[in-house]
Amino acid sequence: MIKIFIDKDPVEVEEGTTVLKAAERAGIHIPHLCYHPAFPPEGSCRMCLVEIEGFPKLELACSTVVKKDMKISTKSERVVEARKAVLEFLLAEHPLDCPICDKAGDCKLQDYYDEYGLFESQFKEVKEKREKKLKIGKTLILDQERCILCTRCVRFLREVTETQELGVFHRGVHSSVNIYDGATVVNNYAGNLAEICPVGAITDEDFRFKTRSWFLEKRESICPLCSRGCNILIEYHPGFARFEVPKKVYRIKARENPEVNGFWICDRGRYGYSYLEEGRADQIILNKIDGENVLTWENISEYLGEKIKRLYSAKKATGIALILHTWLSNEELFLVHKIFKEDLKVEKIFFADPPQIEADGYLLTSDPSPNIRGALEIGFDIKTVDLDALADGTDFLLAFGPFLSGLFSLGDLKEALDKIKGKVLFSYYSNELNSLFDIVIPVALIAEKAGSLTNVDGIVQSFQPALEPPGESLPEWKVLADLGKKLGIDSKFFEKFTSPDAILGEMGKKITFFQEKE
Numbered sequence: 001m002i003k004i005f006i007d008k009d010p011v012e013v014e015e016g017t018t019v020l021k022a023a024e025r026a027g028i029h030i031p032h033l034c035y036h037p038a039f040p041p042e043g044s045c046r047m048c049l050v051e052i053e054g055f056p057k058l059e060l061a062c063s064t065v066v067k068k069d070m071k072i073s074t075k076s077e078r079v080v081e082a083r084k085a086v087l088e089f090l091l092a093e094h095p096l097d098c099p100i101c102d103k104a105g106d107c108k109l110q111d112y113y114d115e116y117g118l119f120e121s122q123f124k125e126v127k128e129k130r131e132k133k134l135k136i137g138k139t140l141i142l143d144q145e146r147c148i149l150c151t152r153c154v155r156f157l158r159e160v161t162e163t164q165e166l167g168v169f170h171r172g173v174h175s176s177v178n179i180y181d182g183a184t185v186v187n188n189y190a191g192n193l194a195e196i197c198p199v200g201a202i203t204d205e206d207f208r209f210k211t212r213s214w215f216l217e218k219r220e221s222i223c224p225l226c227s228r229g230c231n232i233l234i235e236y237h238p239g240f241a242r243f244e245v246p247k248k249v250y251r252i253k254a255r256e257n258p259e260v261n262g263f264w265i266c267d268r269g270r271y272g273y274s275y276l277e278e279g280r281a282d283q284i285i286l287n288k289i290d291g292e293n294v295l296t297w298e299n300i301s302e303y304l305g306e307k308i309k310r311l312y313s314a315k316k317a318t319g320i321a322l323i324l325h326t327w328l329s330n331e332e333l334f335l336v337h338k339i340f341k342e343d344l345k346v347e348k349i350f351f352a353d354p355p356q357i358e359a360d361g362y363l364l365t366s367d368p369s370p371n372i373r374g375a376l377e378i379g380f381d382i383k384t385v386d387l388d389a390l391a392d393g394t395d396f397l398l399a400f401g402p403f404l405s406g407l408f409s410l411g412d413l414k415e416a417l418d419k420i421k422g423k424v425l426f427s428y429y430s431n432e433l434n435s436l437f438d439i440v441i442p443v444a445l446i447a448e449k450a451g452s453l454t455n456v457d458g459i460v461q462s463f464q465p466a467l468e469p470p471g472e473s474l475p476e477w478k479v480l481a482d483l484g485k486k487l488g489i490d491s492k493f494f495e496k497f498t499s500p501d502a503i504l505g506e507m508g509k510k511i512t513f514f515q516e517k518e
Contacts (some may be wrong), residue, residue: 279431323399
């Protein structure tokens with residue numbers, strides 16, 4: 001470690017650290033437009049200029065490496081004037097269309113002008129006219145007049161995807177970012193271009209003109225659409241208090257995690273967020289319930305417990321079957337394993353996950369479920385559903401998840417399920433599958449509850465609720481913990497499980513794999 005001084009305050013940093021990173025660690029923001037931590041320094045925007053004692057000129061903070069006892073000023077008069085000059089140069093050709101720009105509210109150019117600009121324009125010449133609505137990819141629109149030539153997009157396609165669909169063409173005032181002749185941005189990570197663009201040059205048709213960023217709430221979560229478990233931000237409109245506007249998710253963005261997804265997410269995770277809202281089940285459905293007419297979350301555990309205890313007492317636990325899926329959290333799978341495999345000795349446990357997809361060799365894996373590794377570490381043998389084996393001798397079926405309908409035809413499912421006397425489904429969605437079960441219980445998605453997931457690399461990641469579950473939906477872990485108490489086989493074990501954290505703590509005591517991840 002070496003000592004340097006930033007704005008007269010001593011800061012200790014590692015050798016080889018750049019001035020920009022050293023300032024960030026000290027809590028000092030140095031403005032920048034072209035710099036991105038995923039790429040080597042470019043130094044083209046000139047916004048990160050700082051004054052260093054002993055240096056004749058202002059230096060780039062993004063590429064200058066600190067030295068012992070270096071004295072750096074990030075707010076001197078020379079620095080502020082230089083930043084104003086850079087902003088004036090950038091805005092000389094920039095169109096004044098902030099009111100209709102999708103980046104408004106997230107735009108670094110707006111932020112820096114508010115901080116360093118607020119000056120009268122001296123530019124009297126006619127601005128350069130360029131392409132305003134150039135479609136460069138499936139969902140991407142390029143506005144060349146807004147582009148500040150930071151080249152983040154060009155470097156992303158060169159260094160991350162290695163597909164190089166964009167380049168900088170021409171020279172001087174005529175320079176512009178564009179696609180090569182006959183090419184478009186076609187790769188599985190194209191949506192990241194709109195996210196890393198610091199201004200409104202590249203916008204995303206999925207979000208374009210739909211809402212304003214300052215209306216959106218941002219919450220952290222984990223993407224469940226493959227076993228990578230990328231870290232994401234869910235941005236949603238919470239609605240207005242004075243008049244009715246429904247809550248709606250508008251976009252998914254990447255959240256940095258160097259161990260899992262770095263700075264990026266794939267387009268499947270970015271644009272596949274319809275699962276959060278479309279066709280959701282929001283109330284308990286009673287198709288058949290043995291003469292009962294009231295069933296709520298308060299008594300559902302008691303109802304299921306009575307059904308299961310009756311079979312267990314009659315030594316018919318072999319007549320119980322389960323269908324699980326790996327969208328369940330570690331904690332929920334642990335409770336299922338304890339109740340049904342350890343306590344009840346149930347043997348017929350099947351898994352119904354979405355069918356496999358094509359991996360891309362980078363982030364996207366072939367498993368479209370987020371917790372297969374967790375299920376294996378907990379001790380499950382992941383057997384896919386066999387309808388004949390499922391129906392044979394089964395008196396009571398407890399099914400989790402709606403993914404059965406993607407594996408079998410409705411007719412085949414009905415034929416098998418009609419042979420089972422009692423059947424209950426915990427489901428996220430309202431669809432034709434629900435009509436085949438006696439009771440359908442709505443449950444919360446990963447984005448709507450707390451827990452943890454184990455990704456393909458064995459990294460256990462905890463998550464908290466980002467959204468409110470719809471209607472009567474609640475997390476599965478709550479009914480499972482209550483069911484464990486109601487069964488009475490090992491009631492004391494389940495009494496302490498008042499939160500997913502408590503369950504994960506117990507997992508660390510019983511399963512070696514989870515000890516380091518507590």
